[in-house]
Amino acid sequence: MRKRSGAHQRMLREFSVLPSSRVGSNYMKYTRHLLMEARDGGLTPVQVWGLMFIYDLEFFTADYFIDNYAFCAKAKVFTNYLTPYKEMGYIDAYFGKNSIDSGTKQLLRLDGGVGYKQRYALTQRGRLYVEKLYRKLEGREAIYLDAEP
Numbered sequence: 207m208r209k210r211s212g213a214h215q216r217m218l219r220e221f222s223v224l225p226s227s228r229v230g231s232n233y234m235k236y237t238r239h240l241l242m243e244a245r246d247g248g249l250t251p252v253q254v255w256g257l258m259f260i261y262d263l264e265f266f267t268a269d270y271f272i273d274n275y276a277f278c279a280k281a282k283v284f285t286n287y288l289t290p291y292k293e294m295g296y297i298d299a300y301f302g303k304n305s306i307d308s309g310t311k312q313l314l315r316l317d318g319g320v321g322y323k324q325r326y327a328l329t330q331r332g333r334l335y336v337e338k339l340y341r342k343l344e345g346r347e348a349i350y351l352d353a354e355p
Contacts, residue, residue: 241254302324
């Protein structure tokens with residue numbers, strides 16, 4: 207690999223940053239720091255990824271979440287994802303079995319509740335939290351970590 211001019215002066219440094227013209231986006235290198243900050247807020251790394259997965263959905267069912275993200279038993283999805291999200295205020299029921307009227311039942315072709323699944327949606331608090339995570343990943347907002355590991 208050809209060295210840039212002035213390479214001999216940089217030989218004793220521990221690192222040297224490439225010019226921005228030679229580097230595309232590299233904001234994913236802050237992922238570990240972001241996950242460590244989220245852990246301080248009570249979320250595990252897989253829960254953070256789960257929030258990012260549902261960010262662009264208007265609503266979703268537990269089965270959709272299992273099939274497309276979690277790949278585990280339904281009981282574990284409720285224990286590890288949906289219940290903690292709901293307790294933290296990141297998701298809420300979009301509409302439940304008791305909250306829909308006859309027009310919506312007809313629209314969704316629900317006869318007497320057979321085949322009905324509860325729909326969940328990201329709350330405003332959840333959306334703002336995920337947007338904050340993306341801003342931190344992209345370097346537009348600071349990531350705050352404790353000095354101790």
